[in-house]
Amino acid sequence: MGGHDLQFEKARFLSLALECGFDEQSAEKCLDRLISLYGDDGQDFVTVECCGDDFLAALAESMQDTEDWDDDLQVIESEACGALSNMFEKDDTSNCEADNNGNARRYINVIDHSPEPKKQQSWMELDSSSDGEDPDFCITKGKDSVSTTTSKRLSRSMDCKSTVTQGSVSSICNKKQRPMTQKDGPQILSYEELQALDDFELANVVIFGNLTFRPLQHQACKASVAKKDCFILMPTGGGKSLCYQLPATLKPGVTVVVSPLLSLIQDQIITLNLKFGIPATFLNSQQTASQAAAVLQELRKDKPSCKLLYVTPERIVGNSTFLEILKCLHRKDQLAGFVVDEAHCVSQWGHDFRPDYRGLGCLKQKFSDVPLAALTATATHSVREDILKALRIPNALILETSFDRPNLKYEVIGKTKESLKQLGQLLKDQFKNQSGIVYCLSKNECVEVSNFLNDKCKIKTVYYHAGMAARQRVEVQRKWHTGEVHIVCATIAFGMGIDKPDVRFVIHNTLSKSIESYYQESGRAGRDNLPAVCIALYQKKDFSRVVCMLRSGQGCKRENFKTAMAQAQKMKQYCELKTECRRKALLEHFGESFDRKDCKNGSNPCDNCFKTSV
Numbered sequence: 001m002g003g004h005d006l007q008f009e010k011a012r013f014l015s016l017a018l019e020c021g022f023d024e025q026s027a028e029k030c031l032d033r034l035i036s037l038y039g040d041d042g043q044d045f046v047t048v049e050c051c052g053d054d055f056l057a058a059l060a061e062s063m064q065d066t067e068d069w070d071d072d073l074q075v076i077e078s079e080a081c082g083a084l085s086n087m088f089e090k091d092d093t094s095n096c097e098a099d100n101n102g103n104a105r106r107y108i109n110v111i112d113h114s115p116e117p118k119k120q121q122s123w124m125e126l127d128s129s130s131d132g133e134d135p136d137f138c139i140t141k142g143k144d145s146v147s148t149t150t151s152k153r154l155s156r157s158m159d160c161k162s163t164v165t166q167g168s169v170s171s172i173c174n175k176k177q178r179p180m181t182q183k184d185g186p187q188i189l190s191y192e193e194l195q196a197l198d199d200f201e202l203a204n205v206v207i208f209g210n211l212t213f214r215p216l217q218h219q220a221c222k223a224s225v226a227k228k229d230c231f232i233l234m235p236t237g238g239g240k241s242l243c244y245q246l247p248a249t250l251k252p253g254v255t256v257v258v259s260p261l262l263s264l265i266q267d268q269i270i271t272l273n274l275k276f277g278i279p280a281t282f283l284n285s286q287q288t289a290s291q292a293a294a295v296l297q298e299l300r301k302d303k304p305s306c307k308l309l310y311v312t313p314e315r316i317v318g319n320s321t322f323l324e325i326l327k328c329l330h331r332k333d334q335l336a337g338f339v340v341d342e343a344h345c346v347s348q349w350g351h352d353f354r355p356d357y358r359g360l361g362c363l364k365q366k367f368s369d370v371p372l373a374a375l376t377a378t379a380t381h382s383v384r385e386d387i388l389k390a391l392r393i394p395n396a397l398i399l400e401t402s403f404d405r406p407n408l409k410y411e412v413i414g415k416t417k418e419s420l421k422q423l424g425q426l427l428k429d430q431f432k433n434q435s436g437i438v439y440c441l442s443k444n445e446c447v448e449v450s451n452f453l454n455d456k457c458k459i460k461t462v463y464y465h466a467g468m469a470a471r472q473r474v475e476v477q478r479k480w481h482t483g484e485v486h487i488v489c490a491t492i493a494f495g496m497g498i499d500k501p502d503v504r505f506v507i508h509n510t511l512s513k514s515i516e517s518y519y520q521e522s523g524r525a526g527r528d529n530l531p532a533v534c535i536a537l538y539q540k541k542d543f544s545r546v547v548c549m550l551r552s553g554q555g556c557k558r559e560n561f562k563t564a565m566a567q568a569q570k571m572k573q574y575c576e577l578k579t580e581c582r583r584k585a586l587l588e589h590f591g592e593s594f595d596r597k598d599c600k601n602g603s604n605p606c607d608n609c610f611k612t613s614v
């Protein structure tokens with residue numbers, strides 16, 4: 001390459017760096033080092049195509065970061081394990097109270113998921129007063145316990161006991177709750193209505209407290225009981241858990257659920273055992289030997305009592321003891337099914353690849369007749385194909401709902417010079433007294449943002465990141481959930497297993513590292529299906545910080561960095577869309593075709609569609 005060409009190439013490198021938000025001076029220095037590294041003979045290779053990524057990686061490294069990235073969730077994971085262990089060590093009866101005969105009663109929440117926006121809550125009593133040996137399920141009418149045809153159908157396989165009084169699932173008021181008024185009163189299902197339900201519908205009402213199914217949940221339950229392999233794609237908060245938890249309670253035996261994080265497992269185990277009364281347990285590599293031994297002993301019984309067993313992937317892949325247990329369950333006809341939750345972790349092209357997930361293909365290889373369900377909210381077409389192949393379920397029934405969340409309004413706002421002031425103003429103008437999350441890229445950023453909002457803008461906020469002590473994090477979660485504080489400034493550590501229905505806004509103070517991450521994080525808004533806003537505050541400079549974070553996270557693996565960069569570039573493109581529909585861009589990323597008119601004419605058009613429609 002001649003000198004002229006090198007100059008030309010240098011200009012291209014510099015414009016690449018500027019485009020990614022790096023400053024010119026640092027870019028020039030880094031480029032000089034790169035050129036000298038290749039020496040005179042190797043200068044032909046100094047092209048953006050050959051070493052653009054290496055250049056960006058070196059530039060990111062040279063930035064002498066003071067930022068404290070929050071990509072190490074190990075601390076939170078260890079604590080989740082501790083919390084889980086504690087739960088199983090003490091007999092938790094906090095959710096129960098005694099009836100007149102001294103029997104423990106458990107109350108569960110019934111949420112009406114009718115299409116009307118306002119959700120109503122009522123309370124239903126789970127009666128566990130009869131003996132525990134041979135559990136039965138009965139519907140009582142008035143005072144007399146009448147075993148109905150429906151109850152017999154359910155009693156064949158359910159482990160939970162429930163009482164539905166007055167011929168209806170209705171307001172058996174939880175004494176711990178406020179009394180109900182006419183307005184927020186109970187949802188009543190008449191005795192006849194209950195009788196008309198099929199087994200799945202009845203279990204959905206009685207065990208899970210939902211009056212209806214969401215799209216595809218019923219099909220997913222049916223497929224599972226019919227022993228079909230399934231691939232379930234539903235948006236964030238769409239209700240994927242029910243698709244395997246409900247059939248697990250109906251089917252004989254144990255359903256083994258693979259989940260990537262202990263914190264997610266912790267959430268599920270608590271909900272299943274304490275809210276729904278479904279016996280569920282877990283196994284993972286951080287348990288003590290005696291804790292694990294107790295679970296294994298239970299699994300070795302002829303008829304284990306637990307319905308769901310949660311495991312992290314490393315528990316399965318290459319673990320011969322556990323595979324033996326699975327074989328033993330299988331021989332006894334007690335292996336009801338496998339579930340791979342957050343299945344995008346299987347694929348290297350997904351946004352959250354976990355190497356151990358890749359080995360889960362061994363499940364179908366060893367237990368070909370045991371149905372496997374894979375579930376995710378974020379999979380592009382190629383990721384989906386990759387997952388089906390890796391899990392060896394090429395003929396799985398694909399159940400897919402739209403990724404669209406029509407109640408979410410997507411918006412990008414260019415940052416001004418005083419971006420924190422701008423954020424404060426935005427919160428005051430648009431989200432006063434509303435619950436929301438402000439996502440930040442690093443630990444120091446979330447502390448800084450929270451302090452600024454508190455001190456300078458007089459907006460009450462709290463911050464959350466993985467570096468805080470467990471006690472503090474629990475306290476932050478409590479304050480936010482109870483509405484004591486409306487706004488959390490957090491890193492991505494805040495989010496796993498969060499299921500707060502009334503989050504009205506998610507603001508990204510710094511863009512996410514990929515479209516998949518953005519979809520997941522922004523998807524925590526509006527889980528109650530009411531309108532909510534997802535705003536990304538953007539400036540080019542922030543992208544260079546994302547590059548620095550990716551560089552620090554991917555170590556020296558060139559390929560990983562390259563993939564991560566490609567994903568981050570797409571997020572950047574999303575932020576830089578001038579006129580195109582953001583909803584369409586998000587959905588098309590996941591391979592879903594979408595007509596822009598639906599965004600324009602919908603009740604929550606994205607900012608670009610809103611601009612062009614007025």
Ligand SMILES: Nc1ncnc2c1ncn2[C@@H]1O[C@H](COP(=O)(O)OP(=O)(O)OP(=O)(O)O)[C@@H](O)[C@H]1O
Pocket residue numbers: 111112113210211212213214217234235236237238239240241242376377499527
């Ligand atoms: N049929 C239903 N009726 C009413 N509420 C439901 C129904 N199904 C699920 N839900 C509720 O919706 C919320 C989200 O469900 P779930 O956690 O299963 O979502 P998800 O699809 O797994 O989301 P994520 O992708 O974030 O993991 C939960 O609070 C759940 O109780």
Ligand SMILES: [Mg+2]
Pocket residue numbers: 240241
């Ligand atoms: Mg889920």
